[in-house]
Amino acid sequence: MNIFDVHIKNGEVIDGTGAPKFKSDIVINKGKIIGIFPAENGDVRDPSENHFLSNFRAKHTINAENKIISPGFIDVHTHDDDNVFLDPSMSSKISQGVTTCVAGNCGISLAPFSYKGEVPAPIALLGKSEVFRFPRVSNYKEEFNNKPSSVNLALLTGHSMLRLEAMNGEFARPATTKEISKMIVKLKLALADGSIGLSTGLAYPAANDAPTSEIIELAKILPEFDGIFTTHMRNEAVDVIKSVNETINISSTAKVRTVISHHKCAGRENWGKSKKTLELIGEAKKNNFLDLDCYPYTASSTMLLKSFVKRADKVLVTWSDNYPDISGQDLNDLAQQFGISIDETIDKLYPAGAIYFQMDDQDLNRILQFPGSMIGSDGIPGDRHPHPRLWGTFPRVLGKYSREMQLFPLEEAVYKMTGKSASVFGLEKRGIIDVGNYADLVIFNPETVIDKASYQSPKLHADGIENVLVNGEVVWQEDSATQNRPGMFLEGKKFH
Numbered sequence: 001m002n003i004f005d006v007h008i009k010n011g012e013v014i015d016g017t018g019a020p021k022f023k024s025d026i027v028i029n030k031g032k033i034i035g036i037f038p039a040e041n042g043d044v045r046d047p048s049e050n051h052f053l054s055n056f057r058a059k060h061t062i063n064a065e066n067k068i069i070s071p072g073f074i075d076v077h078t079h080d081d082d083n084v085f086l087d088p089s090m091s092s093k094i095s096q097g098v099t100t101c102v103a104g105n106c107g108i109s110l111a112p113f114s115y116k117g118e119v120p121a122p123i124a125l126l127g128k129s130e131v132f133r134f135p136r137v138s139n140y141k142e143e144f145n146n147k148p149s150s151v152n153l154a155l156l157t158g159h160s161m162l163r164l165e166a167m168n169g170e171f172a173r174p175a176t177t178k179e180i181s182k183m184i185v186k187l188k189l190a191l192a193d194g195s196i197g198l199s200t201g202l203a204y205p206a207a208n209d210a211p212t213s214e215i216i217e218l219a220k221i222l223p224e225f226d227g228i229f230t231t232h233m234r235n236e237a238v239d240v241i242k243s244v245n246e247t248i249n250i251s252s253t254a255k256v257r258t259v260i261s262h263h264k265c266a267g268r269e270n271w272g273k274s275k276k277t278l279e280l281i282g283e284a285k286k287n288n289f290l291d292l293d294c295y296p297y298t299a300s301s302t303m304l305l306k307s308f309v310k311r312a313d314k315v316l317v318t319w320s321d322n323y324p325d326i327s328g329q330d331l332n333d334l335a336q337q338f339g340i341s342i343d344e345t346i347d348k349l350y351p352a353g354a355i356y357f358q359m360d361d362q363d364l365n366r367i368l369q370f371p372g373s374m375i376g377s378d379g380i381p382g383d384r385h386p387h388p389r390l391w392g393t394f395p396r397v398l399g400k401y402s403r404e405m406q407l408f409p410l411e412e413a414v415y416k417m418t419g420k421s422a423s424v425f426g427l428e429k430r431g432i433i434d435v436g437n438y439a440d441l442v443i444f445n446p447e448t449v450i451d452k453a454s455y456q457s458p459k460l461h462a463d464g465i466e467n468v469l470v471n472g473e474v475v476w477q478e479d480s481a482t483q484n485r486p487g488m489f490l491e492g493k494k495f496h
């Protein structure tokens with residue numbers, strides 16, 4: 001008799017391709033899926049191909065009756081670069097069913113970075129200066145492999161890191177040709193070391209003065225490494241349409257696989273602009289690899305910056321170095337308490353983080369429904385009072401937007417967080433339940449799955465996520481993290 005590692009019985013499989021669910025068992029051995037076969041006498045997939053499954057015993061059996069078995073969710077937009085080391089259980093993510101995180105988004109990555117001077121916003125989102133300890137992506141990879149987390153991790157290279165280093169801290173101007181050459185050398189090295197692509201954060205001080213041409217020069221390097229280009233665009237408010245056009249220009253000129261990060265239309269006067277942005281993106285998709293990610297909330301979160309405060313209806317402070325105890329409070333109330341203006345309050349709190357209420361439900365629904373959209377949390381793990389997306393994103397899409405609001409069927413919701421994401425980000429043998437793929441799986445209750453984290457209580461884990469497996473090992477069950485740390489560092493394709 002064959003003895004295999006795990007047998008998941010009697011579940012309904014949503015395989016991550018968007019195809020309708022089907023009833024099936026799944027057998028896992030040595031971290032991979034080795035069998036998908038009918039639980040009853042259905043002819044879902046031919047069991048004769050898997051004849052060795054006719055006589056086996058499993059070391060561990062999971063009953064998934066009345067539950068969905070789907071590929072583990074891929075959080076394509078994270079800032080978990082250091083969090084995988086600080087909290088290797090990665091409870092905020094595995095409690096949602098996330099099994100892979102893409103870190104290094106918005107132009108900021110923990111590696112590669114050797115610059116020792118003062119860093120501009122938003123680099124502090126990753127931590128204080130001492131956290132930057134990886135001159136190369138290979139150093140980061142080595143540390144991850146020595147101390148793996150419960151989730152897999154893929155790393156983008158932040159444009160702002162390359163820029164700050166090449167320009168020796170003089171970031172408030174376009175880079176010279178020589179400086180761009182330096183960035184290219186560093187980027188190529190990062191890609192060869194295993195980074196999956198380049199991210200930008202053009203809306204932020206660190207990169208705002210980089211002209212389109214600077215980005216194109218760097219993005220052109222990516223195709224030969226099969227790298228991806230992700231962009232927190234220059235403007236997500238009054239100039240959001242202009243920024244989408246800039247992104248399309250970069251994507252088509254550099255001929256690079258492109259993802260618009262956390263797509264949104266911020267500020268009341270820009271509500272409704274998603275009709276136009278999605279039309280432009282849809283048109284450009286005909287000739288370019290262009291996609292987008294989004295999170296299911298109408299508030300955003302990043303550092304506390306005056307330019308961002310101006311267009312928001314309401315602002316909550318998530319952290320402040322100078323006033324750690326005020327986390328979770330309204331910026332207006334704080335200004336009143338201090339008896340000073342909003343701008344003076346921001347100066348007093350800075351460096352600090354904030355949640356900005358500034359988006360429209362209609363835009364959000366439209367963006368979530370868009371065929372090219374993927375789900376990414378954009379959660380910021382270091383915040384004392386984080387945006388609830390850190391703990392709630394994926395169950396919220398499944399429970400609120402698919403089951404309750406019926407924006408899309410459950411199969412499509414899962415596709416937006418698994419198969420689609422793996423194919424766009426080039427994560428091989430992930431994101432789809434198939435024989436030979438890695439056993440990154442989540443078992444959830446489709447009737448009860450829902451987010452619990454709120455703006456008031458942002459660290460509550462979701463309901464309905466029953467079991468989560470990463471590379472065949474259980475990392476979440478009975479509402480808690482296990483001690484297993486099976487995460488792998490997922491590399492981009494190597495050039496040589």
Ligand SMILES: [Zn+2]
Nearest residue numbers: 106232261262
């Ligand atoms: Zn961003």
